[in-house]
Amino acid sequence: MRRVSLDDANRGGVLGQPAVLTVTASHKDTSPVKRGIFVLDTILGTPPPPPPPDAGKLDKEIEKNNRLTFREKLAKHASDATCQACHATMDPVGAAMENFDYFGRWRETYRGTKPVDAVGTLPDGTALSGPTGLKKWILEKRHNELVRHVASKLLAYALGRQLEYYDEPAIQKIVERLEKDDYRFQTLLNEIVRSYPFQYRKNPFEDSST
Secondary structure (H helix, E strand, C coil), rough: CCCCCHHHCCCHHHCCCHHHHHCCCCCCCCHHHHHHHHHHHHCCCCCCCCCCCCCCCCCCCCCCCCCCHHHHHHHHHCCCCCHHHHHHHHHHHHHHHCEEEEEECCCCEECCCEEEEEEEECCCCCEEEEEHHHHHHHHHCHHHHHHHHHHHHHHHHHHCCCCCCCHHHHHHHHHHHHHHCCCCCHHHHHHHCCCHHHCCCCCCCCCCCC
């Protein structure tokens, strides 16, 4: 691995990777919903609540209207009272990634016609303008959730199991150390190795009779 310079601020990091952008889209179009859920759940560890049982799908007439972009169709769907609460938090986050098509390529227009609308407005009025605006919001407003979730995911990976309530002190200690050391990744790795759960983890392949 080597450090490379990147001039395009939209493309850097996990959120600009074509693999992530493709997985969070459908086979023929982007999906602000999938991308919004990915950021909230996988990146921040704050997944939206599951949809209510009576949450509807896109109306067939709206779905087949080729004059509407998927985002415009989604806005009509989200206007339903049963859907609005969840979509209000997911869709603006995913909308900020609309400049990336379903294959992860940068675009300025929808199919060469309508200009891409890559601005999402959160319930509190915060506007997320494109990928750079989304990243800025995560770093400035959701930084604590980001750090905690990365630490939790990496600790779970190191332990080879899901985390439990009794792992909370270790996570808190790791986060505190990161805060003191400017959030260096090397510090994160060192603290995981030094943590109590890692030091005293049980080997699942060890013979219990010995």
